[in-house]
Amino acid sequence: MSKIQKVFVWIFAAGFFKIWYRIINKLDKNAEVIFMNYGFEDGLNPVKLQPSDELNRYPIQLYNQLVSGHSLTDKHILEIGCGRGGGLTFIHKFFKPASSTGIDRDPTAIEFCRKHHKAPGLIFAQGDAQSINLPDNSFDLIINVESCHLYDRIDLFLKEVQRLLKPNGIFLLTDFRTSQKLSELILQLETSGMVPLSQKDVTAAVLRGLELDDMRRMNLISRLVPSFMRWIAKDFSGVKGSPTFRKFASREWVYYNFNLRKVLALNAIKTERPIWDSPDYCDQNNRY
Template identity: 30%
Template sequence: MLQHLLAKLVCSSCKGELAQSDTALQCRRCQAAYTIEHRYVSMLDRREQVDRPSDWKRKEGEIRDYSEIANSLALSGIGRFATFLNYGYVPIGNEQHAVIEPDEVWNRNSVKLLLEVAGGTAIRERDVIDIGCGRGGNIAALHKYFKPLSLVGLDICPSNIAYCSAKSKLTEASFLVGDAENIPFADDSFDVALNIESAHAYPNRARFYEEVYRILRHGGVFLYTELMLEEQVEQNVRLMEEAGLSVIRNQDVTPNVLLSCDENAKQRTGAQGIANNANASANIGDIDDFIALPGSRKYEEMKDGRRQYRMMNLIKR
C-alpha cells in the first residue's frame, strides 16, 4: 500500500512532482526533501522551521505532547485498545444525524462521535482522508461501517503514524506524517475529508480550510468537529466560507460531549487510564484539561458556554 500511496503524493509546499529514491522523495521544482520510513513516509517540509519559526514551535509542541501520550499508553499496557483520544458523544434529546448505531463496547462514545458527524454522507466506495488521524480509530471505524474505496490517515506526529502503520491490516488504508496546513496531495484528490478535534492546534486555520477545499473534488464533503471558544465560531465559519466551502450543517453538540466526558472520566482516571499515568501527567502539563475531565478548565468552559463543541458538514460546490 505504501507504493500505491507514494504514486499519489505531491510536494507539501509547492505541490510539485516528486522524484523517488529508496529512502527519500525530492521535489523536482522546489527541491524539498522527504523521508521514506519502513512502513510510512514523512511529508513534513522542515524548511518551515526557518520560514515560520513561531508556527513551527507550536507544531513541535503538539508533536511532543502526542509522542508522550503514545509512550504513556504503551507503558500502561492498554495502547492497543486506545485508538481514540476524542471526547466522544452521547445521544440526548437533541436532533441526531447518525444512520448507523455502533456495536463497540470499548471506545463506543468515540465511535458514536464519528458516526454522528458522518450522518448520511455518501462514503461507501469513496476516497477519504482523515486529517489529524491520531491513533487510527476513525480510519478503522470508517472501514468497518462505510467501506470506502480508499482511506488515508495524515497526522503531524510520527509516533501516531508509526503506531497506525504497524497496527492496521487494512489494504485500503495508508498513513503518512504530514501537516494539515500543507497537505501533500494534488487538487481534487478526495471525496470526503474528516477532521475531528484537531484544528485547534493549527496556527493558520485559514490555510487549513483552503487546503481542505483544494484537495476535495467537486461535491466533496468536509466532516468537521472542533471545540471552539464561543467568540471564534462565527470567525471560523467565515474563514471556511471564504475558502469556498458551503456550510450545510452547523450544530452545537456541547451537552452531548459533556455527557460523554462524564462517562469517560472513570475509565481515563482508572489504574491504567491516561490521566493516572505518571509519565503522561509529568510530561503533558495539565492532562486533565487535555482530555476535558470534569472540573478541568475546558470542561467548565463548555459547561458555562464559553466554549462550544461544534459539529459541521460542509460541501465544495
C-alpha cells in the first residue's frame, strides 16, 4: 500500500471512529460492550469487584483510579461523554453519590444507557459537551474519560465544566494525546479558569491494561464484527499489534490524568501560571 493510500485509509478510519457507537449498537445485540475505554492496570490495590463486573475489570479500573481519592458519598456528579454508561454506572453503584448524570452527544448511546443501566439517582441525557443544557453550579464533581480528544473546541468544553461545577467542585480528566499535543492540552487546562491540582502520566498502566484485556477484546471482535470491518475494530479497541497499541508502546501517544478545582477568585493565586501538584492544593492524603 502506497503512502497516499495509507493516508486515505486512515482518514476513513478516523471518520469511522466517530460513528463507532452507532455501529456498535447495531452489532452488540446482547449489551456485551458497556465500556469503550482502553483500560488500566498498575498492579497497585486492585479494586474488589462483583463477579458480574469482573469481565470488565480493566476498563472499570480506569474509572476507579481516577475517582478513588475522592469522597463521592451524597455528592452530585456528572460524566461528560458517558458513552455506553458502564463507567458511570460502576461509580454510582460503588461510590454511592446522591446522583450521577451522564451526557453524551450520540442519541443511540443515551438510548442504550437508559435501557441497560437503571438505578435510583442514575440519569442519562443527550447533550453536547461544548454546550450543555444544565444549570450553573450543579455538580460537586465532573469527570471526562477518554472523550475530549474528539472535541472540536476544548476551550468551550472547559468553559462548560467550570460553569457547571459548584464552587470548590472538582474536575477529573483522563485522556490521551500525541506527545506533541500534550503541551497544548496542559496550556488549555491551565488557562481554563480552574486551578490545576495534579497531573499524572498513566500511559504504562493503560498499555498494561490493553495487554491483559487483549483476549476479551479479540473475542468480542471475532464474534460481533463482520470480517471486513475487523481491522478498524482492532485499531479502535487497541488490541496487540494494532496501530493504536504501537503508538502507546512507543509513546507517540501518551495518556494522562488531570485534576482541577473550581475556585471563586483566581486572582487570589499569587503565581503567573497555575502550579500542578502544589502541596497548597492537597492534604497529606492527596485529597483535594
